[in-house]
Structure formats: C-alpha cells, structure tokens
Amino acid sequence: MDRILAAAKVIATARRSRAPLKALAKDVVPRDEAEGYLVQRALHDLLRSQVGSLVGYKIGCTSTVMQQYLDIPHPCGGGIFEKVVHDSGVRLPHGDYVHVGVECEIAVRLARNLTAGDAPFTAEWVAGAIEAYHPAIEIVDDRYVKWETLGAPTLVADDFFAAGCVLGPAVPRITAPDLLGVTGRAVINGEEVSRGTGADVLGHPHNALAWLANHLAAEGRGLHAGQIVLTGSLVKTIWLKAGDAVVMELDGLGKVEATFT
Incomplete structure (x- = not known):
C-alpha cells in the first residue's frame, strides 16, 4: 500500500499546484485499473480539505465518440466533490484549471x-432509485503533460x-422524457458546436449508472441517496478559451450555463 499512497501524493501535489502531471515513476505507477482505483480512493482522502466531501461520481468513456477519442474501450469512473458542484449561471476563473474543457x-x-x-444491478433496477435528472456541464481538466501517454490506470x-460540474x-424522474430520445446541444459563445x-x-444513461453501481459493488462500496452521478458525455470534449460562455441544452430537461472568465 506504500506504492498506492506514494502515487496519490504525487497526484495530489500536482492537483493543488495546478502543475501538469508527468508520467508517474515506475515504482509507483498503478499497474492496472484496479490499482488505479485504489490510488483514486487514497487521493480523495488527501484532497478532502481542499475540495470537500465526495458527493457523487462521474462516468467517462460511455459513448463511442469518447471511447475513440481517448482510445479506451470501456467506462471509467471518478469522484465529484462538494466544493466543485456549481449552480447554472456560475462564473468560474479560467485560470483555476490547467486546460479546462466541458x-x-x-x-x-x-x-x-x-x-x-x-448487486448485480440492471438498468431497470437503478432507474427506480433515481429521484431526478439535471442538465449538466461536466468540467474536465487536461492537467497532464501528455495524457495520451499516461494510460488508463493513471488517468483513473x-x-x-x-474537475467538477454545473x-x-x-x-423529477416521473415527469422526465425518455432519455433515449433526448438530444443534447453544446453551445459555445452562442454557436452550436456539437450534439448527441x-x-x-x-445505449441509455441508465446503463451507465448500472455500470457504476456494479463497479463500486465489486469494491465493496455503494451509491447513496442524494448523490449525483454524471452519466457520460453526449458530445466530444470541448476545450475552452478564457471568456467562453457555455450553454448545454437538453430536450425536455432544460439547459445549464456557465462562463469561464
């Protein structure tokens, strides 16, 4: 476990200083994704004083476009923390990130x-545990010297x-439309740049939620009432410049806005 904590400390130091993360040293780099998740849990403990308590999860690589973009053929999970969950309309400093995307x-x-x-959970089972949906902007940060060379275990x-969400x-779930048919549009500075x-x-956001619940259950953990889960991007990541205004419009679920000043 010394290797796990050592890796978590390197990543935590980079996160706090907003220094692009280089490839981890061979003696601490996680050998596989299971080890990557152990490092992630240790990292959460180290970052709690900075970002607050764990309030949910994000799921990455849930769409073909993102799996091809990242060259990872399956979903991956990460934590969402209290202090980086924002309400629509928020203005966030572009300089608070290494290379921010949405x-x-x-x-x-x-x-x-x-x-x-x-466990095991199905899409139908987890659907019944949902209270409500939110249109959401996931904030991501390319905080790496070169992410393409790090490998999935280190990214996990x-x-x-x-890097948070808006x-x-x-x-409410009972009044929401069928998510299969929901079109999401990414609008940057008033111009639609992508949709999905x-x-x-x-195949359906509930499948992503079931994947996460089963993934956590395999580690002996669960999801809890009140937690937020970002089910995965409908579009390829959009990297931002300072001053960009972001609007995500999701049919039947409304819209969500943020500006990166």
Whole structure:
C-alpha cells in the first residue's frame, strides 16, 4: 500500500499546484485499473480539505465518440466533490484549471441507496432509485503533460479528468422524457458546436449508472441517496478559451450555463 499512497501524493501535489502531471515513476505507477482505483480512493482522502466531501461520481468513456477519442474501450469512473458542484449561471476563473474543457451530460440524483449487497444491478433496477435528472456541464481538466501517454490506470487514479460540474434545475424522474430520445446541444459563445443523444451513452444513461453501481459493488462500496452521478458525455470534449460562455441544452430537461472568465 506504500506504492498506492506514494502515487496519490504525487497526484495530489500536482492537483493543488495546478502543475501538469508527468508520467508517474515506475515504482509507483498503478499497474492496472484496479490499482488505479485504489490510488483514486487514497487521493480523495488527501484532497478532502481542499475540495470537500465526495458527493457523487462521474462516468467517462460511455459513448463511442469518447471511447475513440481517448482510445479506451470501456467506462471509467471518478469522484465529484462538494466544493466543485456549481449552480447554472456560475462564473468560474479560467485560470483555476490547467486546460479546462466541458462536456454535455445528463446527471442523476439518487433517491435511495444502491448497496453492494444488492448487486448485480440492471438498468431497470437503478432507474427506480433515481429521484431526478439535471442538465449538466461536466468540467474536465487536461492537467497532464501528455495524457495520451499516461494510460488508463493513471488517468483513473486522477479521477479521469474530473474537475467538477454545473447543474441546471432538477427534473423529477416521473415527469422526465425518455432519455433515449433526448438530444443534447453544446453551445459555445452562442454557436452550436456539437450534439448527441441519450442513446449515445452506453445505449441509455441508465446503463451507465448500472455500470457504476456494479463497479463500486465489486469494491465493496455503494451509491447513496442524494448523490449525483454524471452519466457520460453526449458530445466530444470541448476545450475552452478564457471568456467562453457555455450553454448545454437538453430536450425536455432544460439547459445549464456557465462562463469561464
């Protein structure tokens, strides 16, 4: 476990100083994704004083476009923390990030726990645990010297680019549209730059949530009532310049806005 903590400390130092992370030394780099998740949990403990408590998760690589972009053929998870969950309309300093990007997401808020003992989970099962959906901007940060060379285990260890989120108003599950047909549009400075649908997220965002619940259950952990889960981007990551105004519009779920000053 000394290797795990050593890797977490290197990543935490880079996160705090906003210094681009280089490849980890051979004696501490996580050997596989399972080890990457152990480093991630140690990292969360180290960062708590800075970013607050864990309030949910993001799921990356849930769409074909993102799996091809990152060259990782399966989902990956990361943490979302109390102090980096923002309300729509927020203005965030562009300089608070190494290289900030945004993604268009459907977020879910859970009404009840999904405990490890109840696994395996299906999309139908987890759907019943959802209280509401939110239109969401996932904030991602390319905080790496060259992410393409780091490998999935190190990216997982560092929360898989996660840097927070912006949430629009909640839409109760019972009044929400069928997510399969929801089109999401990414609008930057008033111009639509990309779009996708709920079906692009592992066939349905509930499939992504079931993947996360099963992934956590395999580690003996669960999801909890009130937690937020970002189910995966409907579009390829959009990298921002200072001053960019971001709007994500999701049919039937509303819109969410943020400006990176």
